[in-house]
Amino acid sequence: MANSNTPDKNDSRGKFIELFQHYESKLNGQKDYAGHAIQKTAIQRLSNDINFPTKSNEDWKYTSVAELLQPDYHQPKLVDLTTEDVKPFVFEGLDVYLLVFVNGKYNKALSSKDELIEKIIIQDISVGLQEDGLTKATASEYLNKWASEANNSFMVLNTAFGENGIYIYVPYGLVLDHPVHILNIAHTEDEPTVISPQKIIVAGENSKVTVIETFHHLTNSQQTYFTNTVTQLVLKRNAIVDHYRIQDEDENSYFINNTEIEQMRDSTYSSYVVDLGGKLVRNNLSSILKDSGTMTNFYGLYVGINKQHIDNQTFIDHAYPNCNSNELYKGILTDKSVGVFNGKIIVRPDAQKTNAFQKNHSLVLSKTAKMNSKPQLEIFADDVKCSHGATIGQLNKEALYYMRSRGLSKKEAISVLKQAFLTEITDLIKIDAVREKVEQMLVDKFKEFTDSNNELLN
Secondary structure, three states: OOOOOOOOOOOOOHHHHOOOOOOOOOOOOOOOHHHHHHHHHHHHHHHOOOOOOOOOOOHHOOOOOOOOOOOOOOOOOOOOOHHHHHHHHHHOOOEEEEEEOOOOOEEEOOOOOHHHOOOOOOHHHHHHOOOOOOOOOHHHHHHHHHHOOOOHHHHHHHHOOOOOEEEEEOOOOOOOOOEEEEEEEEEOOOOOOEEOEEEEEEEOOOOOOEEEEOOOOOOOOOEEEEEEEEEEEEOOOOEEEEEEEEEEOOOOOOEEEEEEEEOOOEEEEEOOOOOEOOOOOEEEEEEEEEOOOEEEEEEEEEEEOOOOOEEEEEEEOOOOOOOOEEEEEEEEOOOOOEEEEEEEEEEOOOOOOEEEEEEEEEEEOOOOOEEEEEEEEEEOOOOEEEEEEEEOOOOOOHHHHHHOOOOOOOOHHHHHHHHHHHHHHOOOOOHHHHHHHHHHHHHHHHHOOOOOHHHHHH
């Protein structure tokens, strides 16, 4: 296939190569800009060097992407939305700088970018690549890395098809007064669509910023779509970043997320992940600690019903001394849903005085739901404090009996216990409006549970 001008559509890569050729045919002479050269490198690697993972790959042994790769995807169509379309997805009572993406493309008319650029640098990646300056240097560095060096096929695929991604730089010493809300809306109706959002966020020395990424869908069509997103965060010395990612995609969608973090000396990064939607969800979250004194927090919750498949893969690389990390993921699964958690922490020989803690707890509420948990801790230093653990259980029948004796129906009692199980995560959310929104989303999700969902309590 690699040496042929006609891609083999029986090969899943061939479908995307043909789609790229169709995309190129519509560029109208714009093939000379720097971004297209990077895209070409990525699609050539997908053609020649990179295969999509199978369950024979250790990191994918519990997750098959065969169904995800079956459709003949199309590039997203331009969609005109109104502020009324966006309104259900904003946080009531919270002042934010809003950046709206529709089908992976930045929508200036729906965003508050003009207010934001008075404080920080924010630019379309495709535009920044054509100008000299900070945006071009940083964006080129990471896009070329994703295209030329990454062994992650979905990251390479994103680089081939990403358009109108966004670059954000928070200057030295700035404490941003409001969160940046990056709102992603999928609106697909007629044909299977691949959506490829790209974000590069750099927090300068001594800066502080809160970033809220949310992913939603606008239509209830039965059409499949695939969101394949890549986010790069770079924390300079003593920077603080709180990063929320809330995913509530359509039940027929596929969602692959790759988020990479680089932390410089004395920086603090905190991730809060909420996964409620999607048919197949895969999150790859990794932090590379590039100097001493860093703090890394990974917190996540997930709820799966019907045949949802939610896979969280995390990686923290302790390569320097005097660094700390905390990790806690909790989830609830029922029906025929499947959960996967694979958390890996490496403490390298020079990383003395490391504190690293990791936990994964899950509730499985039906006989046909499954949870696969694999916490990993590799320690090559001797002066450290590290621990990891996982539990998979059911709701406490004694607690259920107690609550029913206080007048709650069985359904009400179960809902309260499920909400309480996840409170350890929701209580960590620092912003009241975000926490309240997530709690309401959980209530709405639990309404989709039926009595049969709780067969282990019957």
